[in-house]
Amino acid sequence: MKKVYELILLLFIVASCSTNPENDNSFSFSNGNTAEYDEMGEFQTGDQYEEYVENPFVYTSEAPISTFSIDADGASYGNMRRFIMQENMLPPRGAIRTEELINYFNLDYEFNGGEHPIGLNGELSGNPWNSENKLIRIGIKGKTIPESEDVPSNFVFLIDVSGSMASEDKLELLKNGFKYFVDGLGAEDRIAIVTYAGSAGVLLASTSGTEKNTIKNAIDQLGAGGSTAGAAGISTAYEIAQENFIENGNNRIILGTDGDFNVGISNREELIALIEEKRASKIFLTVLGVGRGNLNDAALEQIANHGNGNYEYIDNPEQLRKVFIYDYSKFYTIAKDVKVQVAFNPEVVEAYRLIGYENRILDTEDFEDDTEDAGEIGAGQNITALYEIVPVGNVSENLPAFTVDFRYKLPDSDVSIPIQLEIFDEAKTFSESSDFMKFTAGISAFSMLLSDSEYKGTSSYSQVLEWINSTNLRDEHGFKAEFKEIVTKAKDL
Structure with missing residues (x-):
């Protein structure tokens, strides 16, 4: 009887992976990856994600007021791209955060704030x-x-050098990105480097941005090994940032890690509490996630949310250039x-x-x-x-x-x-709306298709491409064109 049951289960899985990709969230593997599912049928990658949730419709008669915090993160987009373009599979639902897919892109909104920033x-x-x-x-x-109004910056690189960071898509990728970043430092900027594995240490005391070779030589010394004392590293980084605090300046910690905290404070709630305590120092936080297999996306996203920060995922060298060069101004809150x-x-x-x-x-x-x-x-x-x-x-x-x-x-x-x-x-009909509406609505529909949303309506991958192709937005670095490639591949998957 057991063999019959296993045969029926196998036939069911095969049938499930053969459905129409236009309106289905089935997974297809063309690179030898083995699918693992939990008891709820969710695809498992070894990475840690929040449980998938989606905002429902709310009756205005019951709750007429809607309130939310903005989210400037773009990590979900980079991670989604990695799944589709590198792993040849659709991402798990928990990896999809629609606002991060939308806000990944630079849109030429006119600045009309007047006295407001x-x-x-x-x-x-x-x-x-x-x-x-x-x-x-x-x-x-x-x-x-404007460059003439740039304020001096006090940066602290906080770099995870534990054993889990040893692969090419983790520490080595970050080292290249930090070198890009150093090239953008001015004479009034300063940078320190804090590392953590089994314990935290200061690799480079706060150093002038003019000492680029000194800073890059310190980055070249980084190597991975040991366990991960993330909380100790976070505390040390804030101490260094506070010691070199620049009044009316840009004070920021840039954390690079896979989020695999396993020594000291490793509980996510305790880490968030630590970050909430530190944010009162008026020091901002940028979190850079890397790698696969043990990426703790859930913890990194919440650490950034609670630490006056933002969260990005680094999946390839071009993403390094986006974060550290093209979007450099975003490090200034x-x-x-x-x-x-x-x-x-x-x-x-x-x-x-x-x-x-x-x-x-x-x-x-x-x-x-x-x-x-x-x-x-x-x-x-x-x-x-x-x-x-x-x-x-x-x-x-x-x-x-x-x-x-x-x-x-x-x-x-x-x-x-x-x-x-x-x-x-x-x-206005949708076809009469602005390119901004068409583009962001297209991304939203794409997100709903990836997560098999109950609200996706008549959306399809072909329609998403049609809506995106109808726009004529500036695409200086080719990320919008790349998005079309991603949608096309997702449709095939």
Whole structure:
């Protein structure tokens, strides 16, 4: 009987992997990878991810106000790309965070902030995957800092050199990236290097940015071996950053690791508590995740979220250039604790759904609570959020204006500043919407297809390509063109 059961199970798995890839989340392996699934049927990689969740539709009559923190991370996109382009498989659902896929890309939002360090924009259009609903796009643009106004920086590299970092796609990749970073340092910038394995140590005391060879020679000395005392490294890095703190300057720790903490404080909640304690020092944090097989994505994303920071995943040399060269200005925070709040009128909106930002949802009262942490935005950076709304039946095609409230703090302030955006319904179809709407909606649909969302509607990979191809956005470094290749390959997988 057992053999019959095993045969039936095998036939079921084969059949499941043979379905139409256009609207299915089946996995196909062309590089010899062996699939492992947990008891819930979730694909297992050895990496650690949060349990997959998705924002549901909320009835406006029950909860008319939606509040969330912005998220400037891009790690989920790099990790997704690695699965599809290098591993020849679709990523597990827990690896997909829609907001990080959207915010990976540089969009040329106009900066119209005036006296504020952030500019706002938005629009409303038809919904391409559900014709009965509409989409609201909310855009934020960080102020660009001219080179003449650059403030001096106090950086601390915090580098995991434990045994798990020994592969080419981990420590060696990071070493190359840090060298790119050093090339961008100015005469008033300083950098220190802290390493951690079984214990933490200072490899390089805080050194002037003019001493590039000295800094690069220290980076070349890095080698992997031993266990991972992550908490000790974090504490030492903050101590060094505090000792060299620059008033009115840019003070930041850059952590490079696979997140495999296994010595000292290794519990994620305790690590987050440590980071929350340290963020009061007004030192910002950038987290760089690397590798596969033991990547603790869940912990790294939360450490960045709770540490006034951002999280990126490094999967290839071009991503190094993006983080350390093309997006260098993002290391300069221009606004922190940025929150968004939308009040929906039950008379015109029956229900709404925030697409992505699942672990960034805030309570209504958190919006004006200046002790409540939220996300940061770097110089020149853009943030986008989409809502799918269900209009009330028999309402006119043109909806009233939507008022979106924001609050932010200046980097060295503890008091938030309010700002508003009005979004008007001009009865635009999706095809009449801006390229920004088409591109970000296309990414959202792609994310829903990867995660087999119950809200994906009529979306397909072919349609995503059609929507993306209809745009004409600047693509200086080819990342938008690369996205089309990713969608095409995902369709085949």
